[in-house]
Amino acid sequence: MSRGLIEAGNAGAAISRRTFLKLGMMLGAAAGGGLLLGFSVRAAGGDARHSVIGGDAVEEPRPGVFAPNAFVQIDRNGQVTLVMPKVEMGQGVYTSIPMLIAEELEVSLSSVTLDHAPPDEKLFFDPLIGGQLTGGSKSIRYAWEPLRRAGATARTLLVAAAAAQWKVDPASCRAEDGEVLHAPSGRRASYGQLADAAAKLPVPNEVALKKPEAFKLIGTRVKRLDSPEKVDGTAQFGLDVRVPGMLYAVIVNCPVFGGTVASFDDTAAKKIQGVRQIVRIHNAVAVVGEHTWAARRGASALVVKWNEGADAKVSMKDIVADLSRAADGKGAVARKEGDVDKAFGSAKTRVDAVYEQPFLAHATMEPVNCTVHVRPDGCEIWVGTQVPTRTADTVQRITGFPREKIAVHNHLLGGGFGRRLETDMIAQAVKVGRQVSAPVKVVWTREEDIQHDMYRPYYYDRISAGLDASGKPVAWRHRIVGSSILARFAPPAFKDGVDPDAVEVAASLPYDLPNQLVDYVRQEPRHVPTAFWRGVGPTRSTFVVESFIDELAAHAKADPVQYRRALLGNTPRARNVLDIAAKAAGWGASLPKGQGHGVSVMHAFGSFFSMVVDVAVDDGEVSVKRIVCAVDCGMAVNPDTIEAQVQGGIIFGITAALYSEITIENGRVTQSNFTDYRMLRINEAPPIDVHIVKSAEAPGGIGEPGTSALAAALSNAIYAATGRRLRKLPVGSQLKTA
Template identity: 75%
Template sequence: MSRGLLDAQKGHASKGGLSRRTFLKFGVTVGAAAGGGLVLGFSISAAGQGQGAQNAKSVIGGDANEMPQGGVFQPNAFVQIDTAGKVTLVIPKVEMGQGVYTSIPMLIAEELEVPLDSVVIDHAPPNEKLFMDPLLGGQLTGGSTSIRYAWEPMRKAGATARVLLISAAAQQWQVDPASCHAERGQVVHAASNRAIGYGKLVDAAARLPVPQDVRLKDPKDFKLIGTTAKRLDSPEKVDGTAMFGLDVRLPDMKYAAIVNCPVFGGTLASVDDINAKKIPGVRQIVKVDNAVAVIGDHTWAAKRGAAALVIKWNEGRSAGVQMQHVIDDLASASKREGAVARKDGDIGKGFTDAKTRVDAVYQQPFLAHATMEPVNCTVHVRADGCDIWVGTQVPTRAVDTAVKITGLPADKITVHNHLLGGGFGRRLETDFIAQALKIGKQVDAPVKVTFTREEDIQHDMYRPYYYDVIAAGLDANGKPIAWQHRIVGSSILARFAPPAFKNGVDPDAVEVAAQLPYDLPNQLVDYVRQEPRDIPTAFWRGVGPTRGTFVVESFIDELAAQAKVDPAKYRRDLLAGTPRARNVLDVAMQAAGWGNALPKGQGRGVSVMHAFGSFFSIIADVTVDNGEVAVNRVVCAVDCGMVVNPNTIEAQIQGGIIFGITAALYGEVTIKDGRVEQSNFTDYRMLRLSQTPPIEVHIVKSAEAPGGIGEPGTAALAPALTNAIYAATGKRLRQLPVGRQLQTA
């Protein structure tokens, strides 16, 4: 990372560096990097709040205090162009397979007029003030927001740089800037057949005032945005040079194998480590409040040492907790009135006027994340500082955790963030970082703490178990005129972001359920918070839309069946006020051949969803044979607004659908005696390659602002699948996973 950027992050104002004050909210500011070059800083504000760049004075040789004092300076990303013409984008979003290290650079490269493969990516360091995502309220990656939050500001940053570089060249040539244009990293003056590379212009460009209102390209003029660009991170992942947290190797590094208390909330009572210490390569036994770690010269020694430990636990109050206790708690809580998330019309009158009433209870289980890369963290804790090597979605929270555990000030904590081998919300948490730090405080060397797959699954933070009570009143034509939905379950936001939990409502838990795309005149949606004893819960590739879509779209199918109306037509009739949702349904129906007859034992199901700023419709074809479900084909239509890279959209939807099929068919974490019963992929099943269906993704052209993509495919899949099972068998599944429900039906 350049010295200029480091100075900006530290708030220093030095010759050749930019202070935090030089970066203007809703704007772009410019200065020179140490050794020559152009640095752009820009803030990222909520999507759709575009404003022109503000004027700023050059700070070359000057004091940052000369800059306009236009409020709090909270830039969220930086661009640097050096004298060699290299463009570096310091990006606060982490790459965990979703393709942001290609799609976000495409936004810069489009307006800056540079080849995509000339953009270099750097991880942003933890800095909540500089890298705040206003859509999420912090420096974190999640919620399918990366392109939504970056869409306009990143393009403005590239366009501003382009205008400044053109102006610098025009001054040098003494021509009208309007007679020049930029292309492939250089400024061209066609009339005189002259061209000059960006690298030779950046010093002069840094001395120019920033234009207030740069004109962004008309979408019809895009050369890069909307094209199928190859991913920039693929070569390193293919040749093995890409660095994930699990790949960290340091001089004198030790390896820790950890044994956690099997019971939620339990603590360590005692440990007999005599035999463990006899194993060659075992160097140390470390005790923490709820675990024991064996420190070895290599992983094999540490694992053998861990297996030789004889441990006694204080199992505590949760030792008697059974799965049925959790379900009974939720069922009991569902009898209480909830906090109102949405109330339209007169729900009492709606039910009074209804000719038919339909009631249902839906249940969805705890789910583990089971990321490809198990959670891991390498730390080196010293008296004068602490280094953390990890793949995390929340780097600033990692720093906060280190401050709490080590007692060191934040400026003594360094987080080295790496690529993530899957996140899905698991790496929004810092529990495993905290545990590594507690161990590292007792080890006089860098130490890597890696969970085995068993520890990973049995000591995850789980997608909550949800219990939904839902009812609808239908008129004489089968149209819903009353809709009542009570959501009962854990509140992740009450723990993760307490200010977001207001008036008893968790806005994530009720998402989708409280913002239906359907025309329903009388609605009441409420929420009852019920925590699952000591079982920790967390985000899981979305929570509200994922769990909410299953309930809503399954129940809409029930109403269609009650009305004896084709389920797709039933939806179309209720979507007149949401044309984008109706359109994706139409596209999916046509692509899937909706209405064509299927052989006996096969069924076709549909779902529609509006979440994360995108509109989805999924149609699934299944075969059911003796309780076994084979997914034959999945068709997805998506309107996610303006498309940056169709390749990453298609890949994310396909991956999300596979993730969703796995969860719907097999995903379930159960509790016995306060312990998670599942331990590995033998009993926490994954969809096999041979079971994966053809997945068609149809991207609907749209001029709207971009929506999210990472989570919607998963969220919209389950109801399409269970509705297809109903079409094939006549069995309505109101509880997941599918496999267990069909086997016990």
């Protein structure tokens, strides 16, 4: 696989300063943009605790620990601990974020240990995403300056402390590998030896960050720090939790969303050896056992009658009909440029299309689970979650316990993709745990996980363009119809009838379009719960926009790459990645019959992507032969992780584009496991060449763009191979039924 770093000639951009809070003291932006870091050293005490990957959070520094901010702790042995503000779900932040601290602090990466941050939005609030949560491909974008500045400030104070002790000019000292050195005299002191003295110094208003040309670690390929534990099995995911006296519960949810338990017969379930208790909550029954197998067998033996409600008759045709009718209504304007009606009136040609995208499940490899111990005086939670503070809020709402009586132990996530931004499974576990006088691990089976997910919304898009005599778009109208996740998840973000996530990309195209109108119609899918799914708005919008741009190129009888290039004059970074991907893929070369190239361009998550997909189509079956992707994500902190994230995102995207859909019949999800919610097999995975553009821009996001850019390039490749334009996902089923 290609690992080329390609010169882009990008000039360094001014990096905005962001604020964050200090543990136990004020931390804010100083005049001139520097940070005020209050340092404190506790009384002499024990050694720093070395964390196990996926272990418990550290609530506050131990005695004798130098805590320059909410993120970094240095003990008197010189041990550096990073209190990790983000969670690891496969994206590599447990390697890339420590690289930022290690670079500026001048310590080796191997010397940094990690602890989960506790639920505390005052300390770990991410202003880019509006809370203490992990998602939106924002982890490195959030950490890029604050964590580097925290390390640089600590380094500056440690150097100043050494210089004061030695009575020398700080400029004659330097930090290196966890020590401060004074070359003229040969003296040196470790960070641990200097921590007390550094805490007593006045904090500088400004500190100098290292220039990119001075980086020793940032920009290098670093192997994942969490890989050994994941390989040898010591890594702790939520599903791995074991606590003394723990019982196990398997959930049986009402098959219709919004339904409730009417009655149940547990006679047979109670006869199964190892079954300890049957617990009823409003929409489910839980069988509690001494082990998972007993609970699973007991769940299978239950006879439950449900109050299914009016939604028990809802099917896909009803949901799609609702969306189609809503598309005839009035939309809330997300973007308006020029005079669209006039431009359509003068256009030589008009092109209209409707695109549809299905409900999608997250189907994480680790099904949702939560271990809970509800005691009379408090509650303890063990879980893998993207939202630790929302988790604590959920527990508080159900139990009524004050926050100080609620302990949340976060763990590694066996896949998140947005599913673990939700706390429905945690709420359910707490409701079960309140009725069990022991710690209980509540586990959803794969079937429950798929059939009671919170799904990527079904989207219905009407899009039109007016072309001039040369085939160039002079008018553009795009109406997006679908559920508003933000109206539920973050109500203040839903303003004037527009969901910013649903219209992302669609309302900020990289193309030069003089007259455009993009609007949004909120239409909730009756009873089906919806949530963020990997790639969020850019995934759905990029499929529509880039597929439609390809349609316009075909109407203009133009090459799809050249057609895009002509519209990207004001977005040179987008045009650059397009050129790189097309060249690397050998665009324009003749291909065998039944084989075709497809291309897409995307600007989202602060990054620029272009993808070329090569497919072969034989008797309705699609084989992806090769994928070439050019990535301009700004400064590449760890190219190895970037490459892996792009590859993983593409595989995730291929699965969804070819096979994935959740369908509703009689109020129920019809899919139940990987037998009918198909995943891409290892033998079907194509070679993926990732070309990372060398850039001095601030980092962009990387976890989701690979998924977001894939579907359009794939469907465009199918068109090139077959001449059939597929406007509905998944394309695999469309090829077979058309």
